Amino acid sequence: MDFGLSEEHEAFRDIAHRWVESEVPKSWARELEADEHNYPFALWDKFTEAGFHGIGIPEEYGGQGGDVQMQMVLARELARSLGGLAWIWGITSFAGSKSIGIYGTEEQKRKYLPDIATGKLKAAIAFTEPSGGTDLLGGMRTTAERTDGGWLVSGEKIWSSSAHVADRLLVLARTDKTVEKKHQGLTLFWMPAQQEGVKITPLAKLGMRSMGSCTVHMENAFVADEDVLGTPDKAWYTLLPTLNNERIMVGAFCLGVIDGVLEDALSYMKERKAFGKVIGQFQALQHYVADIATMRTTTELLMNYAAWKMTTGQECGLESNMVKLVASENANKSADLGIQILGGMGYSAETDMQRYWRDSRLWRIGPITNEMVRNGIAESLGLPRSF
Structure with a gap:
């Protein structure tokens, strides 16, 4: 069974690798990430110029084409330098091109996908609620009521990344309170972000x-009927395939972080001297990089397998959960070892190890906690639901 990269994917990886080295080096990523109060529009513009927003969007809608594996190749290469800032590309790729591209109407695709592909439209995901966290369905308090020509949405979301600069919000809200099960009666809205x-x-x-x-507070925010995605009250069934895509994408970002950690660790170990020799001669540190390299290969194999299954139309829910779990823990552990290898400089804001560690720590929590992922894997093996 061969689920490795094709020649086309390999060629694209080389292009993306050279682009990252030239356009978004780690030194610039450190500067961008440190500026907490200013969104990096210059980075978004570079993605636009390179045509990356169009990856995964069919050419008939103004995109570059490309399958899931192509998206994962790009995600990995971006995260090698940018770390978590690569999610600036990933958010709109998921919220826009994947969501609208999969379950949008033909009119919605023609209206929005060209603007997404050309970088004219930024999107953000607004699913998580303050009272829910991982218990997304049980904690759902955001509601939408019908009105003339559309819906009025009220509620609050939290951890909506890039919402403050977004043109559209992908909002999940309850539209039927009389359902028997929590996953029923939900609707997905493509809400204008900058509105009353x-x-x-x-x-x-x-x-x-x-x-x-960001937190997103909505009080009778209007969404037109034409901006409902999928069938009203049936959003959860529609969302499941895209959630698998998101988890595989997280795996690709984590793999890119491991790439960056290993690059920096090896470079430092070949130059730094202590006790009269380069520290790359120290057995303990050699064991650390051996562990990092092994975690990288383990993650890569699992991610490619999950992406291959999705690309070929196979069920991949279990594998997407597994790759999210393994990749996030491997990336965070690799970054932690990277800090240990660099010692005090690993803790310094002058290097990238601390940035890789901080960014990868989030992926053990979101978009779903690794504890809940383990629950799902165990349930798939025939054990009773634990929550």
Whole structure:
């Protein structure tokens, strides 16, 4: 069974690798990430100029084409330098091209996908609620009521990354309170972000600082009927395939972080001297990089397998959960070892190890906690639901 990269994917990886080295070096990524109060529009513009917003969008809608594996190749290469800031590309790729591209109407695709592909439209995801966290369905308090020509949405979302600069919000809300099960009666809205009834407030956080994560407060915010995605009250069934894509994409970002960690660790170990020799001769540190390299290969194999299954139309829910779990823990552990290898410089803001650690720590929590991922894997093996 061969689920490796094709010649086309390999060629694209080389192009993306050279582009990252030239256009978004790690030194610039450190500067961008440190500026907590300013969204990096210059980075977004570079993605636009390179045509990356169009990856995964069919050419008939103004995109570059490309399958899931192509998206993962790009995600990995971007994260190698940018770390969590690569999610600036990933958010709109998921919220826009993947969501509208999969379950949007033909009219919605023709209206929005060209603007997404050309970088004219930024999107943000507004699913998580303050009272819910991982218990997304049980904690859902945001509601939408019908009105003339559309819906009025009220509620509050949290950790909506880049919402403060977004043109559209992908909002999940309850539209039927009389359902038997929590996953029923939900509707997905493609809401204009900059409108009356929407208040967006940035939050301070540990990593991915300049990207910005926000609370979104909605009070009778209007969404037209034409901006409902999928069938009203059936959103959860529609969302499941795209959630698999998101988890595989997280795996690709984490893999890119491991790439960056290993690059920096090896470079430092070949130059830094202590006790009369380069520290790359020290057995303990050699074991650390051996562990990092092994975690990288393990993550790569699992991610490519999950992406291959999705690309070929196979069920991949279990594999997407597994790759999210393994990749996030491997990336965070690799970054932690990277800090240990660099010692005091690993803790310094002058290097990237601390940035890789801070950014990868989030992926053990979101978009779903690794504890909940393990619950799902265990349930798939025939064990009773634990929550």
